[in-house]
Amino acid sequence: MAIARPIRMLGAACILLCLFLVFQLRQAPSTVGSKLIHGMKRDPLLDPTGEPAGPLWRADDKDYAPDSPNSARTNAALISLVRNEELDDLVSTMGDLERTWNHKFNYPYIFFNDKPFTEEFKKKTQAATKAKCQYGNATLTNQLVPKEHWEVPSWINMDLFRESAQMLEEQDIQYSSKISYHQMCRWNSGLFYKHPALEKYRYYWRIEPNVKFFCDVDYDVFRYMQDNNKTYGFTINLYDAPQSIPSLWPRTREFLAANPDYLSENNMWQWLTDDVARPEHNKIANGYSTCHFWSNFEIGDLDFFRGEKYDAYFQYLDRAGGFFYERWGDAPVHSIGVGLFADAANVHWFRDIGYNHIPFLNCPNSPKCSGCQAGQMYAGESFLGKEDCRPTYFKYVGTH
Numbered sequence: 001m002a003i004a005r006p007i008r009m010l011g012a013a014c015i016l017l018c019l020f021l022v023f024q025l026r027q028a029p030s031t032v033g034s035k036l037i038h039g040m041k042r043d044p045l046l047d048p049t050g051e052p053a054g055p056l057w058r059a060d061d062k063d064y065a066p067d068s069p070n071s072a073r074t075n076a077a078l079i080s081l082v083r084n085e086e087l088d089d090l091v092s093t094m095g096d097l098e099r100t101w102n103h104k105f106n107y108p109y110i111f112f113n114d115k116p117f118t119e120e121f122k123k124k125t126q127a128a129t130k131a132k133c134q135y136g137n138a139t140l141t142n143q144l145v146p147k148e149h150w151e152v153p154s155w156i157n158m159d160l161f162r163e164s165a166q167m168l169e170e171q172d173i174q175y176s177s178k179i180s181y182h183q184m185c186r187w188n189s190g191l192f193y194k195h196p197a198l199e200k201y202r203y204y205w206r207i208e209p210n211v212k213f214f215c216d217v218d219y220d221v222f223r224y225m226q227d228n229n230k231t232y233g234f235t236i237n238l239y240d241a242p243q244s245i246p247s248l249w250p251r252t253r254e255f256l257a258a259n260p261d262y263l264s265e266n267n268m269w270q271w272l273t274d275d276v277a278r279p280e281h282n283k284i285a286n287g288y289s290t291c292h293f294w295s296n297f298e299i300g301d302l303d304f305f306r307g308e309k310y311d312a313y314f315q316y317l318d319r320a321g322g323f324f325y326e327r328w329g330d331a332p333v334h335s336i337g338v339g340l341f342a343d344a345a346n347v348h349w350f351r352d353i354g355y356n357h358i359p360f361l362n363c364p365n366s367p368k369c370s371g372c373q374a375g376q377m378y379a380g381e382s383f384l385g386k387e388d389c390r391p392t393y394f395k396y397v398g399t400h
């Protein structure tokens with residue numbers, strides 16, 4: 001039976017429309033995933049990822065019981081500066097970290113706050129772990145961040161702060177008018193390691209509310225840091241908003257000119273000063289690539305931060321006022337400090353720790369991971385992929 005011409009035309013139009021839709025779907029930007037940008041040939045996270053080279057300490061053959069007086073734990077703590085109102089999000093972070101790692105090793109938690117923790121906060125966080133929780137410094141009557149560490153320093157002119165914050169707001173710099181955000185960045189940059197509760201510790205792992213951990217990690221990460229003489233460990237490497245740090249690099253150069261011996265022989269200068277991948281960033285930041293370790297995850301050696309070089313660097317920056325007149329974050333400050341004063345061989349990419357702080361991820365290709373897609377670097381709009389600085393890091397520093 002012959003099909004009427006209009007029906008045939010309609011059929012052909014439907015087929016064409018379907019083909020067009022299929023083509024569009026294939027072209028549409030992915031809402032998750034990473035694009036190979038800035039000249040990266042292949043994302044190393046797509047290679048099968050296992051544990052770092054050993055020897056590694058495991059909970060099966062060592063004593064990691066929470067109350068053991070002779071436990072195999074090294075001198076380390078999980079730390080978080082956090083607000084009472086972030087309790088649920090923090091418990092969610094702890095749930096992930098306990099499930100993937102800490103239920104085996106029982107490292108203690110230390111929580112910091114500029115306000116007293118509520119009883120509910122203490123009860124719910126302690127209920128989330130078998131490990132010990134400490135709230136500030138339990139041996140002091142004042143359990144808070146010391147006032148002199150949190151208060152805006154005397155040399156900051158508040159009129160100038162307000163004026164500068166207004167200008168940063170106009171450039172869409174997030175949280176620039178929020179004084180507590182500046183205080184938090186300053187504390188995380190150069191004061192956390194002076195808190196009395198951390199005095200006896202050597203290593204810390206920083207956690208934040210509402211972050212995710214995706215992969216089972218079966219070795220003692222702190223012991224790995226110690227045995228391999230690691231100074232700093234990270235998961236994610238990003239670009240910063242250059243408008244938030246225009247004078248950070250010029251102040252850094254001044255500090256270096258006065259202290260040339262502080263520069264480590266095997267430093268990360270090229271990563272810090274790259275002007276090829278994002279020349280505009282380098283220009284606005286006056287010579288700094290703005291590449292940084294995303295410090296909401298970091299595992300570090302407190303002796304490095306407490307040491308003469310990093311602490312003198314922080315003091316210099318603090319006096320320059322940029323934590324308030326600009327919006328210097330602890331991420332670029334730690335990164336520049338580590339990049340200049342540490343040995344690059346002692347900085348470790350924890351590629352095997354699956355991690356997410358919205359909107360970026362570190363998601364390895366490993367059967368030990370679930371809940372993220374291997375190689376996924378961001379979740380959301382594809383413009384986020386531009387913030388990925390890992391290609392520059394891999395190029396100049398490596399994938400270790």
Ligand SMILES: Nc1nc2c(ncn2[C@@H]2O[C@H](COP(=O)(O)OP(=O)(O)OP(=O)(O)O)[C@@H](O)[C@H]2O)c(=O)[nH]1
Nearest residue numbers: 081082083086112113114115180181184208209296
């Ligand atoms: N106690 C206390 N903690 C704070 C304060 N401001 C920030 N924090 C904590 O410091 C860490 C970083 O602050 P966030 O607000 O998450 O900053 P951010 O990660 O740059 O911003 P988001 O992308 O919104 O998460 C988090 O663990 C917060 O809980 C504060 O005023 N007091």
Ligand SMILES: [Mg+2]
Nearest residue numbers: 208209296357
């Ligand atoms: Mg955060």
